[in-house]
Amino acid sequence: MEISRVNNYSAECHTVPQESERLNWPLLLLIFLLPLQNIYLGKIPSLGSGFNILNILFIFAFIRALMFRSTAFGNSINKFIILMMLNYVLSLFVATSVLGWNPASPNILKDIFFAYLMFFVTYKSITGLKSLHACIWASVLPLPYMFKVFYTNLSWMGFSTYTDKLRLNSGTFKGLGSNEIAAFYATYTFVLLGFALVQYDKKKKWFLYLCIALNVYSLVYAFSRGAYLAILLGLVAFCYFNKNMKKLLVTLAVVLLLFVFGADIFPKAVTERFDSTFAEQEERDESAESRFVLWNIAMEKFQGSPIVGVGFNNFKKMNEYGKDTHNYYVKMLAECGLVGFGVLVAFLIAAYRKGLLLLRLSRDNPLYRMLATGFLACTSAVIVGNMFGDRFTHYPLIAYFFVYLAIVAKAVDWNFNAMQQHENNTTSNQ
Numbered sequence: 001m002e003i004s005r006v007n008n009y010s011a012e013c014h015t016v017p018q019e020s021e022r023l024n025w026p027l028l029l030l031i032f033l034l035p036l037q038n039i040y041l042g043k044i045p046s047l048g049s050g051f052n053i054l055n056i057l058f059i060f061a062f063i064r065a066l067m068f069r070s071t072a073f074g075n076s077i078n079k080f081i082i083l084m085m086l087n088y089v090l091s092l093f094v095a096t097s098v099l100g101w102n103p104a105s106p107n108i109l110k111d112i113f114f115a116y117l118m119f120f121v122t123y124k125s126i127t128g129l130k131s132l133h134a135c136i137w138a139s140v141l142p143l144p145y146m147f148k149v150f151y152t153n154l155s156w157m158g159f160s161t162y163t164d165k166l167r168l169n170s171g172t173f174k175g176l177g178s179n180e181i182a183a184f185y186a187t188y189t190f191v192l193l194g195f196a197l198v199q200y201d202k203k204k205k206w207f208l209y210l211c212i213a214l215n216v217y218s219l220v221y222a223f224s225r226g227a228y229l230a231i232l233l234g235l236v237a238f239c240y241f242n243k244n245m246k247k248l249l250v251t252l253a254v255v256l257l258l259f260v261f262g263a264d265i266f267p268k269a270v271t272e273r274f275d276s277t278f279a280e281q282e283e284r285d286e287s288a289e290s291r292f293v294l295w296n297i298a299m300e301k302f303q304g305s306p307i308v309g310v311g312f313n314n315f316k317k318m319n320e321y322g323k324d325t326h327n328y329y330v331k332m333l334a335e336c337g338l339v340g341f342g343v344l345v346a347f348l349i350a351a352y353r354k355g356l357l358l359l360r361l362s363r364d365n366p367l368y369r370m371l372a373t374g375f376l377a378c379t380s381a382v383i384v385g386n387m388f389g390d391r392f393t394h395y396p397l398i399a400y401f402f403v404y405l406a407i408v409a410k411a412v413d414w415n416f417n418a419m420q421q422h423e424n425n426t427t428s429n430q
Helices: 007-012 025-033 053-066 078-099 105-125 129-140 143-155 164-168 178-196 202-220 225-241 245-260 268-278 286-304 328-361 366-385 395-429
Strands: none
Touching: 025 053, 025 105, 025 129, 053 105, 078 105, 078 328, 105 129, 105 395, 129 178, 129 395, 143 202, 164 178, 178 202, 178 225, 178 366, 178 395, 202 225, 225 366, 286 328, 328 366, 328 395, 366 395
16 A cells, blocks of 8 residues: 555655754664673673663663654554564463573563664654764764774684684674674675765765775674675675666676686685585584584474474573574574564565665655665565574664664655645645
């Protein structure tokens, strides 16, 4: 229904609210700090029970958002996020019935919900282009510092050839690992690229290009095979939705030819790590082989309880290795069953459709068009990245996705509000 109204109203897609804008400063500081775990976990004292500076900033951001006139429940994405939260509550009850009460579960669930709730606070806090730009810039400004920490960690390891110790470099993600920091760079760099392409200020444009280059460098030396594939598929999506099919085909053809003729186009350590992805079973490294074992165990658990699974956070306790599935979709099937898996798929489809809708609405608006393109590539990378690990429940990694989704949803709603106003004016004139 929404998409069917788009074609006749592209000229009205530039309208945004004209009210005087006020920024949600606690939210902007929260967005800035989100990926800097080394600071808020390592340098700023917490209040215990997982309650840290981020939680305090979120409370202030929530209170500040309540002061804005805009509603947080005016778009179609809300129901899918609420369904995901309800699914986790259901899964918590299932987990308790299967293995008993786990005292750690509420705190883990709180962190998951924290990322989801970022959508509502961000959506309500964006009242115009000034606040929209401010939210994006708040997510950009940590990147040079993140690179500094990552490069400092890398420099003392030595990386002329691949060794497993190189995967200890998690940059500012103190509580996570190298796979997660790589997934961060593989996912959100596309939003930066789209934003950079529509900057008129050369200083801002080149600063964004610098951040993109730093992200790509860090991604290359994070040695995450899943992130390599995620950024490759994201690049395909970015070029496709940006209508640069000719450039895409030329680029992929050149890369393919270089591979065919054995050109060393990547550092040796990176090539060694990537080649191990496609090794025969007897030649796989321990990390790759363990994933196949865990996936088989997870599917056995799913077959034993296909509707609701074995319960939230129970898989680690129910396999002899004490490890996660290293695949979020398999994890959802094992722990939340078809119910949870269906809710997740429905949410990802809804998010993708929201990006597509903004793309169709913004044919005459470069900012919205490139934000939509970057977000669609970002969503593609999220979908691919979660095939190689849980990239969805760690709030430092996934919260930016909900921030960018809120930006896209707000831009779509501005456009539809303009359409509705145009339709009302046309009706009254008749």
